[in-house]
Amino acid sequence: MRRIVAVMLLLVLCCGLAGCYDAKEVDDLAYVLAVGLDKGQTNELKVTMQLAVPNALGGGGGGGVSGGSGGGGGKSSSIITVEAPTLTSSLNMANNFLSRRLELSHAEVAVFSEDLAKSGTIEEYLRGMIRSREFRPTINLVVCKGSAEEYLKSIKPTLDLDPAKYYELTFSAYRYTGLSIRSQLEEFYADMESSGVQPVAVLAGVNKSKPPKGAQSGGSGKGDQSGGSGDSAQGDQSGGSGKESQAGGPQQEAKPEESTGQSKGRPQPFEGDYEAGSIPRTGDVKGEIEGLAVFDGARMVGEMDGEAATDYLLVNGDFHTAYKTFADPEVTGTYVVLDVSQKSKPVRRVKIVDDKPQITVQIAVDADIQTIQSGYNYEDTKQLPILEQAAETQLKDEIVRFLGRTTGEFHSDICGFGDHARGLFLTWKDWDDYHWLQRYKDATFDVGVKVRIRRPGMILRSEPMESSGGASRR
Amino acid sequence: MGAITGMASDITFGGWEAVALIINAICARIFLNFPREVAEDAGTAGWLETVYFSILAFLLFYIIARLYARFNRKDILDIAGLAGGETGRIIGGLLLLGLILFAGALILREYTENMKIISLTDSPLGFVMMFFAVAMVAACFLGLEPIVRFIAVSVPIITAGLLFIVLMVAPYYDPTHLLPALGNGFYGIFGKGFFKLSTYSPLVYLFLIPPFLKDQKSFRRIGYTALGASALLLLISSLAYSLVYSYPTSLENFLPVFQLARLINYGRFFQRLESVFVLTFAISAMQYLGVILFFAVHVFKKTFRLEYHRPIILPFAVIMFSLAFVPSNLMTAIDLETKTYMTFAWSITFILPIIILLLARLRAAPGPLGAHPGGSPPTGGHLPESSPQGASATYRRRRSKGGGAL
Numbered sequence: 094m095r096r097i098v099a100v101m102l103l104l105v106l107c108c109g110l111a112g113c114y115d116a117k118e119v120d121d122l123a124y125v126l127a128v129g130l131d132k133g134q135t136n137e138l139k140v141t142m143q144l145a146v147p148n149a150l151g152g153g154g155g156g157g158v159s160g161g162s163g164g165g166g167g168k169s170s171s172i173i174t175v176e177a178p179t180l181t182s183s184l185n186m187a188n189n190f191l192s193r194r195l196e197l198s199h200a201e202v203a204v205f206s207e208d209l210a211k212s213g214t215i216e217e218y219l220r221g222m223i224r225s226r227e228f229r230p231t232i233n234l235v236v237c238k239g240s241a242e243e244y245l246k247s248i249k250p251t252l253d254l255d256p257a258k259y260y261e262l263t264f265s266a267y268r269y270t271g272l273s274i275r276s277q278l279e280e281f282y283a284d285m286e287s288s289g290v291q292p293v294a295v296l297a298g299v300n301k302s303k304p305p306k307g308a309q310s311g312g313s314g315k316g317d318q319s320g321g322s323g324d325s326a327q328g329d330q331s332g333g334s335g336k337e338s339q340a341g342g343p344q345q346e347a348k349p350e351e352s353t354g355q356s357k358g359r360p361q362p363f364e365g366d367y368e369a370g371s372i373p374r375t376g377d378v379k380g381e382i383e384g385l386a387v388f389d390g391a392r393m394v395g396e397m398d399g400e401a402a403t404d405y406l407l408v409n410g411d412f413h414t415a416y417k418t419f420a421d422p423e424v425t426g427t428y429v430v431l432d433v434s435q436k437s438k439p440v441r442r443v444k445i446v447d448d449k450p451q452i453t454v455q456i457a458v459d460a461d462i463q464t465i466q467s468g469y470n471y472e473d474t475k476q477l478p479i480l481e482q483a484a485e486t487q488l489k490d491e492i493v494r495f496l497g498r499t500t501g502e503f504h505s506d507i508c509g510f511g512d513h514a515r516g517l518f519l520t521w522k523d524w525d526d527y528h529w530l531q532r533y534k535d536a537t538f539d540v541g542v543k544v545r546i547r548r549p550g551m552i553l554r555s556e557p558m559e560s561s562g563g564a565s566r567r
Numbered sequence: 568m569g570a571i572t573g574m575a576s577d578i579t580f581g582g583w584e585a586v587a588l589i590i591n592a593i594c595a596r597i598f599l600n601f602p603r604e605v606a607e608d609a610g611t612a613g614w615l616e617t618v619y620f621s622i623l624a625f626l627l628f629y630i631i632a633r634l635y636a637r638f639n640r641k642d643i644l645d646i647a648g649l650a651g652g653e654t655g656r657i658i659g660g661l662l663l664l665g666l667i668l669f670a671g672a673l674i675l676r677e678y679t680e681n682m683k684i685i686s687l688t689d690s691p692l693g694f695v696m697m698f699f700a701v702a703m704v705a706a707c708f709l710g711l712e713p714i715v716r717f718i719a720v721s722v723p724i725i726t727a728g729l730l731f732i733v734l735m736v737a738p739y740y741d742p743t744h745l746l747p748a749l750g751n752g753f754y755g756i757f758g759k760g761f762f763k764l765s766t767y768s769p770l771v772y773l774f775l776i777p778p779f780l781k782d783q784k785s786f787r788r789i790g791y792t793a794l795g796a797s798a799l800l801l802l803i804s805s806l807a808y809s810l811v812y813s814y815p816t817s818l819e820n821f822l823p824v825f826q827l828a829r830l831i832n833y834g835r836f837f838q839r840l841e842s843v844f845v846l847t848f849a850i851s852a853m854q855y856l857g858v859i860l861f862f863a864v865h866v867f868k869k870t871f872r873l874e875y876h877r878p879i880i881l882p883f884a885v886i887m888f889s890l891a892f893v894p895s896n897l898m899t900a901i902d903l904e905t906k907t908y909m910t911f912a913w914s915i916t917f918i919l920p921i922i923i924l925l926l927a928r929l930r931a932a933p934g935p936l937g938a939h940p941g942g943s944p945p946t947g948g949h950l951p952e953s954s955p956q957g958a959s960a961t962y963r964r965r966r967s968k969g970g971g972a973l
Contacts, residue, residue, distance in 0.1 A: 099705075114690035226685065231832045261835055279830060283816040289743070290813075512743035512813070520752040521610045521814065 120147070123193035126170060126257050127248070128180070129204040129241030130218060136176040138218075140183035141204075141242040142195070143256060144171045170256045172246055180218050181225070197227035201260035203234055203278065204241040204297065207386075207393065216285065216391035223282050230279035233264040236386035236393060238298035238370045247299045247379035263382065264295065271406055271415030271433075272365055272399035273382045285391055288529060289511030293405065296384040296396050298370020353398045357494070360426075363418045365400030389505045389530075397498065404495035407456050407488075408508045410438035416463055422483035424467035431460040431484060431546070443514040450529075450536040452510050456492070460484065461548040465555060472549040484544040496538045504534040582785050582792075584715040585776060587722040588858060589793035592769030594800045595855040597729065598848045599677055601766065601801065602808035602823040604905050608759040611814045612750030614806040616760040621798035624767040627917040628794055632787045634924035635777075637931070643774040643920055644869045650926035659923055660870025663771060664863060666915045670768070671859035672890030673904045675699055678852040680897040681822055686845055696891060699856055704884045706857025707864060708877065711779075714861060718854050728847035729800065732824060733807040735831040735840065740810040750814070765912035766801065767794065772862055774920055860884060 129141035149169045173191070177183035184195050203222065205215055222228045237244040250259035267273045276294045284292035351371040354362030367373075368384040383399040397405075406412035414434040421427040440455040462480075465471055471480040499507055511529040518524040605613030638646050647659030679696040687695050706714050750756065773790055780786050808823045811830065820826045825848070828841035864883050868876045894900035 114694065115687045226688070230826070230829050231838070258835070283813050286816050287813050509743070512741070512746070515611075515743060515746035516748070518747045520747050520749045522752065524747050 117194075117196075121193055122196040123191055124199045125195055125197050126200060127202045127204065127245050127260060128197070128200055129206075129237070129245045130180065130209055131206040131241050132208050132212070133176040137178045138180065138183065139174060139176050139242065140180060140187075141172060141174045141245050142183075142187065143245050143248070144173065144191075144195075145169065145199070145255075145257065146171055149254075169254050172242075174242055180221050197225070198229065199257065200228065200232055201257050202264065203228075203232055204237050204244055205235070205294075206241045207236055207238050207396075209241075210236045210294070210386060210388070210393035213390070213392035215393075219278070219282055219285070219391070222278060228278065230277065232278045233260065234276045234278055234281045234294045235264075235297045235382070236294045236396075238296065238368070238396070243299050244297055244380050249378060251377045266382075267402070267406065268413040269415060270399075271403040271412055271417070272384070274385050274402050274405055275411065276385075284509075285388070287509075287511075288525065289506070289515055290509030291390070291505040291507050291530070292388040293507045294386040294388070294393075295382050296369045296386045297380060297382045298368070300370060300372060300374060300376075300379045300381050302371075302373055302375065353400070359420075363400065364416075365403055366398055368396055368398045385507075387499070387503045387505050387507055389503065394503045394505060395498075397495070400491055401495045401498070404492045405508065407435060407458070408439060408441075408454055408492060408496070410435065417460075419480075419484050419487050421465070421467050421469065422479055423469050427466040428464070429462070429466070429471070429480060429484075430464040431544075432463045432550075433458055433460045433544075435459075436545070441510065441513050443510050443517065445514070445517060445527075448532070450510065450514060450532060451539070452496075452536050453539045453541075454492070454496075455541045455543070456488070457543045458484075458488065458545070460544055460546045462546060462550050462552075468555045468557060470555045471546075472552070472554050477546055481544050481546055484546075485542045488544065489540055489542040492540050492542065493538060496540065500534050500536050506530060506533040506536075510536070580712055580715045580779060581719070582780075582789050584719040585773070585780065585785075585789045586793045586796065587719045588715050588776075589770060589773055589789070590796050590800070591718050591722050591725070591851060592772055592855055592858055593767055593793070593797040594725075594729075595674070595769075595851050596766060597800060597804045598824055598844075598851055599674070599681070599822070600901060600905055602805045603818065603820055604909075605760075605763065605805045606809060606812075606814060606817040608751065608763065609756045610750030611745050611747060611809060612756050613809050613817075614745070614802060615748075615750070616756045616763060617798070617802045617805045619757060619760050620763040620766065621794070621801065623761070623764055624770070624798070624917075625791075625794055627764070627921075628770065628790050631774075631917070631920050631924065632790055634921065634928065635786060637928060638777075638924070640777050640780070642777050642869075643771075643923060644866065645778075646927045647923045649931055650923050650929075655923070655926070657870055659919065660866055662915055662919060663775075664866045664870065666768065666771065666912060667859055667863045667866060668887065668890065670904075670908060670912070671856065671863060671887050672893070673900055673908060674852075674859065675703075675856055675887055676891040676894060676900045677897070677904060678848075678856070679891070680900065681825075682845075682849070682852075684897075685822065685825055685841075693892075696888065699853060700884055700888050702853035703856040703860045703887075704880060706854065707860045707880045707884070711776075711861055711865075714854065714857050718858070721850050721854060725847045725851050726800065728843050729804065729824065731843060732828045732831070732840070733803055735833070736807065736811055736827050739830055740807075741813070742810065744810055744813045744817075762909050762913065764917065765909040767797070768912035768916040770794070771916045771920075772858065775862055775865065860887065863887070 124145040124147075125142045126145050127143040129143075131139040131141070133139040146169055173187055175183040175186045177186050184197075187195055205218075209215060222232075223230070235244075248256060248259065250256060253259040253262070264273075264275075267275060273295050274293060276292075281292045281294060284290050351373075352362035352366040353368070354366035357366065359366065365383075369382050372381055372383060374381075383402070385397050385402050385405060386393050387395045387397060403412065403415065403417070412433075412435040414432065416430050417433045419429045419431060421429050436457040436459045439457075440453070442453040444451045444453075462471065470476055496508070499505055506529070511533065514527075514529055515524050518527065602613070605616045609616040638649075641649075643663070644656055644660050648656040651658065675696065678699055679692060683690060683692060683695050706717075770790070770793075773786070773793065777786055780789065804824060808827065809817060811827060812820065812823075817823075825841060825844050828844040831840040832838040860880070860883060864876045864879055867873070867879060867883070873879070894903060
């Protein structure tokens with residue numbers, strides 16, 4: 094009898110624990126998928142929230158959150174905007190006109206406008222986010238060129254009904270594009286406080302390209318051959334501004350000056366020569382990511398293109414795999430595309446000579462041949478080293494240029510060489526006294542890149558094309 | 568380990584149960600503040616500090632175990648009686664009781680506040696605390712044997728939960744976070760680290776359970792095993808935390824292991840695994856609080872030679888419940904636990920027993936005390952309850968009077 098009473102007492106207690114004060118019905122909550130922060134006009138902050146519309150996601154259609162304002166983010170989501178002094182107070186204010194209580198635990202992305210990031214006030218909001226139980230520490234952190242509100246409104250995914258899935262897949266695409274990076278709240282916040290590494294964020298933007306009159310939207314439709322660097326274009330980012338686009342593809346309105354290719358001395362931009370917002374393309378989703386936003390502490394000090402994102406990933410050992418375009422070393426004006434992957438973590442060494450940092454980086458890359466436009470027989474083991482050497486030289490130049498910008502232009506150790514330099518000191522005080530972040534601008538680099546081509550793809554030997562004019566191999 | 572019989576037949580628990588009891592009591596702090604505390608002292612060398620004070624704890628336990636060799640099957644209160652008579656036992660008992668109640672009240676408050684912050688945000692503090700208090704009282708009414716048996720089963724599960732979290736955050740590990748190797752320097756590691764000996768203060772429970780252990784060899788083996796396993800878990804937790812969170816961010820996190828668990832994210836379907844933490848945290852908390860209340864009552868009963876412990880369970884629970892509300896906020900409670908408690912707890916755990924044992928050895932006649940079954944009566948022919956014969960006798964008396972198990 095006593096046992097029965099004890100069990101019943103426990104059951105009653107369990108019920109109390111689950112439902113007395115903290116009961117939350119799933120359909121009483123409005124799940125925020127994305128948060129955007131801009132400078133406000135009537136208040137400190139303009140907070141944009143993209144909310145999931147569960148009925149639409151579940152196929153029921155309609156319904157969902159009432160009281161929303163602003164433009165809709167597609168059927169499966171609704172967008173609201175609130176001007177408030179702080180992020181937290183904006184939630185309170187939004188709950189005044191939403192029928193459901195806002196819930197942030199499923200938020201996938203926090204977008205900061207470029208203006209806000211450059212003002213350095215991002216720290217104020219991050220401190221609130223990191224303290225909050227609701228924000229996940231793994232939430233993606235993004236800096237948007239232009240307005241965060243505009244970016245969130247531009248996300249109307251067509252392939253994925255669920256915007257949360259769209260964000261998850263898009264922000265993990267760096268694993269197979271190498272053109273953006275991973276930037277999560279926890280890492281960003283820790284880097285912001287660190288004296289050995291500075292933070293970076295994903296760079297996003299709203300694409301301004303307009304299709305020419307009469308052109309159909311929805312991509313180039315040329316698949317693998319849609320652009321000089323189009324071999325590495327994927328999904329909505331198909332195409333490039335290569336030869337085909339000059340010849341009159343849907344991207345011909347893209348201007349060369351919008352890419353960073355010219356400044357690198359390239360006649361045609363490569364896939365990494367763009368920053369978010371300037372990719373020459375069409376497509377339903379106007380929002381896009383490419384490149385990275387560079388910070389010095391909490392203040393954004395610059396932005397870099399997709400190629401720099403690749404270099405960042407390679408130097409940090411976070412590069413997975415991606416197609417990468419190289420200039421053909423033997424046939425000018427044509428390209429070789431390699432499927433590149435990082436063989437091992439890079440070797441990074443830091444020495445301090447005459448009080449200045451000397452940094453050595455050794456990067457090992459494996460590659461498979463994806464495209465040889467010229468048909469040159471690089472598959473031949475005697476010719477292969479020529480291609481490997483060319484790829485090494487190009488990659489090394491890119492990485493040296495990238496690292497040079499971090500010291501000369503941004504004075505920001507975004508690759509975290511300082512974390513390695515700490516090993517040269519015995520105690521934290523010794524390290525603190527060295528003031529690494531102030532001295533990083535004087536750092537010199539010795540970069541080594543080793544490229545080994547392992548597989549030729551599905552073709553083992555390139556043969557010339559025959560025509561009435563004879564063999565076409567150049 | 569085989570079953571160790573504390574008394575003739577009724578109350579028995581094995582060596583593993585005793586080991587698990589001590590591991591759970593020591594390692595409960597991993598789920599609270601421990602990984603952050605060592606980072607506060609030693610910076611990037613928190614793991615080194617853990618190794619240091621663990622070695623110190625081993626050394627001190629070695630001394631205590633050697634001194635204990637002559638006091639087979641006696642708990643520290645019996646030995647205090649030998650050393651200082653009635654007065655000695657009361658002083659020793661009150662000091663132990665003070666330590667246990669102080670720790671118990673703070674830990675009850677912290678567990679409750681933590682649960683409120685991570686899970687039951689809208690519930691009033693007293694409401695959440697009530698659940699811990701109910702578990703505590705229920706455990707205490709059931710007695711030591713059910714408590715240790717439950718702990719023996721749950722400690723492997725809790726350990727697996729902790730190791731699961733530690734392994735799953737491996738992608739976030741960055742060995743450079745352990746640099747500079749000496750962190751905040753020698754004073755941080757070895758000076759401040761000395762007081763971290765208090766992390767092992769739950770070892771005091773080991774000095775209260777010898778009457779239920781078979782022989783002195785078990786006492787030593789249990790002590791060393793519990794210390795070794797606890798040291799390993801403390802080291803793993805501090806190392807994992809330091810590898811993930813760079814200094815000085817590592818100083819900021821409330822509930823370090825929970826923060827680690829929040830980082831686990833493998834694809835779209837394998838994330839939000841902090842629920843593993845909440846489960847292990849709650850189990851660990853409830854059984855640890857049960858142990859605390861039981862030993863608070865037990866020490867009080869033995870100190871003042873009370874015959875029954877059940878009538879004082881509820882009053883003691885109310886005292887702990889009330890004391891838990893004394894700190895005006897969580898920050899004060901954490902300060903009291905990580906600063907005040909850590910400053911003195913080590914002395915009651917390690918120094919007080921050494922003093923008592925030395926005095927008792929000086930006052931006792933040569934030759935093993937209590938080596939024969941039941942041990943020698945400590946004072947005036949009185950048979951101590953905690954000796955197997957005494958405990959057995961008391962137990963049988965209670966059973967016959969409906970007093971329940973010890």
